[in-house]
Amino acid sequence: MQTRDKRILLVIAFVAFAGISLAIISIKAAGTSDTKTTTINATVSETMALTCDANVAIPAVIASTPQTATSNCSALTNGAAGFSLKANATTAGATASQTLVSGTTWITNTVLATYDGTSGTPAAWTGTFKGLGFRVVTTGTTNTNTLAYWGTDVSAEKFAGFPVTAQSIYNYGSYSATSSTVVIQYKLDVPTTQKAGSYTGTVLYTATTN
Numbered sequence: 001m002q003t004r005d006k007r008i009l010l011v012i013a014f015v016a017f018a019g020i021s022l023a024i025i026s027i028k029a030a031g032t033s034d035t036k037t038t039t040i041n042a043t044v045s046e047t048m049a050l051t052c053d054a055n056v057a058i059p060a061v062i063a064s065t066p067q068t069a070t071s072n073c074s075a076l077t078n079g080a081a082g083f084s085l086k087a088n089a090t091t092a093g094a095t096a097s098q099t100l101v102s103g104t105t106w107i108t109n110t111v112l113a114t115y116d117g118t119s120g121t122p123a124a125w126t127g128t129f130k131g132l133g134f135r136v137v138t139t140g141t142t143n144t145n146t147l148a149y150w151g152t153d154v155s156a157e158k159f160a161g162f163p164v165t166a167q168s169i170y171n172y173g174s175y176s177a178t179s180s181t182v183v184i185q186y187k188l189d190v191p192t193t194q195k196a197g198s199y200t201g202t203v204l205y206t207a208t209t210n
Contacts, residue, residue, distance in 0.1 A: 046079045052074075073085060087166065115161060129159070133160060169182075173210060
């Protein structure tokens with residue numbers, strides 16, 4: 001009888017031990033894993049900052065003796081495709097041929113064509129041109145102007161009158177990490193009948209990302 005009891009005790013002990021072993025194995029098998037990927041999307045917005053000289057003083061003009069002056073505009077943008085610069089006359093009462101006024105007296109452009117945004121309007125200055133013309137200068141302009149309408153500095157300059165509807169005068173089609181400077185030249189001549197006085201006018205420059 002004692003032998004049988006010992007056997008029963010051994011079986012119970014073995015089962016108890018086996019139960020503990022199975023519990024340990026079960027805990028180790030619980031370390032499973034899974035992975036998932038998260039895609040992060042972000043957008044950097046375009047920015048534009050434009051500064052232009054506030055005033056330009058053209059020297060005193062004597063009929064048939066043109067005078068010139070220049071001003072600068074500087075644009076800083078992170079646009080991937082660069083930017084364009086537009087210009088238009090904003091003097092109160094300005095027309096396609098009149099930008100400068102003294103009281104009620106205007107300097108009227110004659111022969112000098114009004115810029116229409118194409119290469120067809122800028123032309124070499126001649127003695128018949130009267131009024132205020134402008135052009136984009138190559139020297140000092142930091143990036144190449146893809147609107148190659150303005151001739152060659154000094155030797156073959158081309159001018160046009162300011163439009164009243166904004167037209168692109170400069171375009172640069174690439175990203176630049178630094179600011180881009182655009183140099184604008186103004187040229188003025190008047191007829192002998194032009195009334196003496198101080199004339200003024202305003203031009204609006206607008207920089208837009210491409």
